[in-house]
Amino acid sequence: MQTNLADFIKDTREGKEAEDILRKCVHCGFCTATCPTYQLLGDELDGPRGRIYLIKQVLEGKPATVKTQQHLDRCLTCRNCETTCPSGVQYGRLVDIGRQVVEQQVSRPLMQRISRSALKQLLPRKWLFAPAMKMGQSLRPLLPRVLQNKIPAVQEAGVWPQAEHARKMLLLDGCVQPSMSPNINAATARVLDALGVQLQLAPKAGCCGAIRHHLNAQEDGLDDMRRNIDAWWPYVEAGTEAIVMTASGCGATVKEYGHLLAHDATYAGKAKRISALTLDLSEILPTFQDELVRRLQGRISKRIAWHPPCTLQHGQQIRGKVEALLTALGIDVQFCADSHLCCGSAGTYSVLQPKLAYQLRDNKLDNLQATAPEMILSANIGCITHLQSGTETPVAHWVELLDQMLTLSHIEQPAVAAVAE
Incomplete structure (x- = not known):
């Protein structure tokens, strides 16, 4: 993609990084097919390709508008598009740069300023x-x-x-x-x-x-x-x-x-x-798989649905490790349809964009519960809390199940020893 960044940003660290990212984008549209908000809203500007175009315009000097801000706000930053992109576009970093520039140009309504300020001040402390x-x-x-x-x-x-x-x-x-x-x-x-x-x-x-x-x-x-x-x-x-x-x-x-x-x-x-x-x-824990299998295999028969957080599968590009370990321990691990899609938690997104967040949550829970699990397991506190708010099925961190299994194993071993004596 050709770029012509405006003077206010082109020679800055952020500008140089944004230009490098923009030039990798060929607007192929593969990212749009896996964007959760595009699937819900059907608007090109609520997909990665459209948002990249909006960011490019702002960085080239076109004044940002409230509409620009709204489309960027609706992005979950799930980074599913990065997993899909054949050109290696680092969309997550680009949207951070774009949002910062837009924030400097567009004044938010009072209630938005209050809610965002409260989140920034309360949650990290x-x-x-x-x-x-x-x-x-x-x-x-x-x-x-x-x-x-x-x-x-x-x-x-x-x-x-x-x-x-x-x-x-x-x-x-x-x-x-x-x-x-x-x-x-x-x-x-x-x-x-x-x-x-x-x-x-x-x-x-x-x-x-x-x-x-x-x-x-x-x-x-x-x-x-x-x-x-x-x-x-x-x-x-x-x-x-x-x-x-x-x-x-x-x-x-x-x-x-x-x-x-x-x-x-x-x-x-x-x-x-x-x-x-x-x-x-x-x-870390998969490196201890042999020891965990020795201690735990066959001790608990449980059917679980696995929800991989976006920050794990797209942000960190880690896939298959939890599932493989739990399967090796004898747990029936179920994978739901569209497991690559975001559940709608996305940090503070579920507070700031509740309508979209709950739509995504309900879609995700429909798919997870279609596997008839006894539990839903994940790896991020935001996903766990968000999903639990919409279901009676227990939702937990996967390490909590391992902890329960080890505790039961520890209790059973002395009992077995006593019988042997």
């Missing part, structure tokens, strides 16, 4: 979000359905293992997950402990930076990333094996720290190292 979530959970039965959908039932985390192991890994605790579903990280710690790995937490680490970065407060998002690097660096120097991600949305962002902070002379090298050390849990 655990000291604000945790008490707010606790209060919401205590009042949950009295709240309207739209708020109940965002507030999961209270969950106990269980015991965090205290054993010392020679092998150590570092965990991103995250910002909203510890309050919404504290058992996910605790279950991860217990599973790894059973496999001889000690999971550590850096107390000063927090939000991965995705929330503010994708809400066009990109400098604030970069500050969140710098804070995490500072918090993790002593553990990196001490030789931690990996930085473990239990939320695939966080993992997709942390793996991009090296790129997002490449311009920062102070943090560029460290950011690159952090990204290299970052692994989703689905990249």
